[in-house]
Amino acid sequence: MVVKFLAPAAVIGLLLNASVSHAQAVGKTAVLASDSTFIQTAGSLGLMQAKLGKLAAENGSSSAVKEFGKRMVEEYAQANKDLAAGAKQAAYPAPVMLRRHQEIVNRFLGMGRSSFDKNYMAEMVNQHNEAVRLFQQEAERGRVASLKELASRMLPTVQQHLSLATQTAGTVGADVTASTSGERQGS
Numbered sequence: 001m002v003v004k005f006l007a008p009a010a011v012i013g014l015l016l017n018a019s020v021s022h023a024q025a026v027g028k029t030a031v032l033a034s035d036s037t038f039i040q041t042a043g044s045l046g047l048m049q050a051k052l053g054k055l056a057a058e059n060g061s062s063s064a065v066k067e068f069g070k071r072m073v074e075e076y077a078q079a080n081k082d083l084a085a086g087a088k089q090a091a092y093p094a095p096v097m098l099r100r101h102q103e104i105v106n107r108f109l110g111m112g113r114s115s116f117d118k119n120y121m122a123e124m125v126n127q128h129n130e131a132v133r134l135f136q137q138e139a140e141r142g143r144v145a146s147l148k149e150l151a152s153r154m155l156p157t158v159q160q161h162l163s164l165a166t167q168t169a170g171t172v173g174a175d176v177t178a179s180t181s182g183e184r185q186g187s
Helices: 002-059 063-089 097-108 114-142 145-172 178-187
Strands: none
Touching: 002 063, 002 097, 002 114, 002 145, 063 097, 063 114, 063 145, 097 178
């Protein structure tokens, strides 16, 4: 008779324990997913910045845009190495360009020289706004220590790029007020 009552209690105990373990595993997966999203998105942004920077250096009309593009190529070459190393250290795959970033590159590949500078600089402000938010979020809430440290270390450079992009956009007459205010409202 005691066995009749103990067997169901033991099964319930095992099920509860399995539920708690599953919930913990799901929580851990969600945390890893956010770190995974960071490294994938940051890596993709870096790859896109290098490609677009090369296009700007070649297709830009103004010297300011050409110089900005050259700087992005140089600085994102190192940033992309750091992001790839960070992904490897955290046991994530090497970054690749996401479809949405490849579509942006494709749009600029087909763009005429006359509209390139303004569109490129407006895009740079938008993309660097996104990058600043992404790196800040990882630096503050990341769970993988190496990625959190990487984001913290790279954040000042990304913020500097945003400032430079905004300044350069102003010199070529790109309208970035609507995009930056819209970005802020979404945060």
